[in-house]
Amino acid sequence: MKTPRPFTHIDTWVFDLDNTLYPHHVNLWQQVDARIGEFVSAWLKISAEEARVIQKNYYRRYGTTMRGMMTEHGVHADDYLAYVHRIDHSPLEPNPAMGAAIARLPGRKLILTNGSTDHADAVLQRLGIGEHFEAVFDIIAAELEPKPAPQTYQKFLRDHGVNPETSAMFEDLARNLVVPHQLGMTTVLVVPDGSQDVVREDWELEGRDAAHVDHVTDDLTGFLEKVGAKA
Template sequence: MTIAPKRTASLPQIDEQSVLIFDLDNTLYPAACNLFAQVSDLIGQYVRDALSLEPDAAYRVQKDYFHRYGTTLRGLMTEHDIDPADYLAKVHDIDVSVVDPAPDLAGALDDLPGRKLIFTNASRGHAERVMDRLGIANRFDTIFDIVDADYIPKPERQPYDRLLARDGIDPVRAVYFEDMAKNLLPAKDMGMTTVWVHTDVEWAQAGRDDPRIDHQTDDLVGFLRGLSSRP
């Protein structure tokens, strides 16, 4: 069921100077396919192996680091000096076939002018595999991943600053789509238009009522088509 759109700001006019920035997981594909559950399970396995913990203790560490540091990876790097490349390779070794190809999304992206970027707390390799599966890889100009962010995750301010500087983005011309509501807040503070891609995932709800969220939708394709149909 499509939720009523929340609008606290006017919809932007999308033109050749616009930049559309998209989170990846649970944003460009439906959370219902449960792809990220595979990643979560592999993170748990990594914590168990790296710290020699029993499953219950590893799970507590995994969630504690996620909430305190933004990602389990950041917690493991900070407190245990683990190799981030090894971590990212292992926790993203997943089966992406549970994600359905998305020709409607590809078409909606085609109909919108301007640059299109991926901004993710995951790895570039993971993003590329998911985008290939969706059939949208060639719709995007570039990817900004957790390595580009120096392993500092959203919603810390630094990765947003790095993204804008690296790709020469004027935040006033940017629209940012994200399933984790709190990750939209720094983007709005910088001048972007923000769109919360609503899911029922519990940990994505924090910040959902913040007035810095301009729009919300649980139908990304429909929202994009609405942008492209504006006069």
């Protein structure tokens, strides 16, 4: 039996954005996913079906479809990000309980996302929790290298002066917690609560029993409330 790392020493709390700070079943990312497919189809002048295969292949191989499209086809990040994040954020609802739980955590709170700052700002505004975060480290700050690339986490830690051994990382993809755990972070995997259907690839939902996952929750707000109460 593995012994999960505790939160007693944590002074920096790092959160992924999509499908982490809001429930999977909102399926907001499904809109982005559809826009990515449209972009790939138009850029490569192929059918939607062919684009879907390439989109998912690049996502899995490169960490993001964008990285694959840049590497394989010379796509410019600005064009890609502007198109795929042009979505309707209205399904997101304010979550004051989560905001209160985050506020109660001792220390700094940061966001580390493969999305753009514009998208993150829109999500945080809809959730009403943006005031609790010191900064957003996005795909541009990462020099277009997405998680789970090791250099992305290392650049994040350097840029924001974060000590991984006193930090916790919250993510919805287990593979994005491998490097944080190796660096010494306490890791938390946020999974669907099972109440509603979610649009995810099978591999995206794997890994909850992995050695690099210290904690698993399907209720982030409740989880943070318990951690904050103990801290």
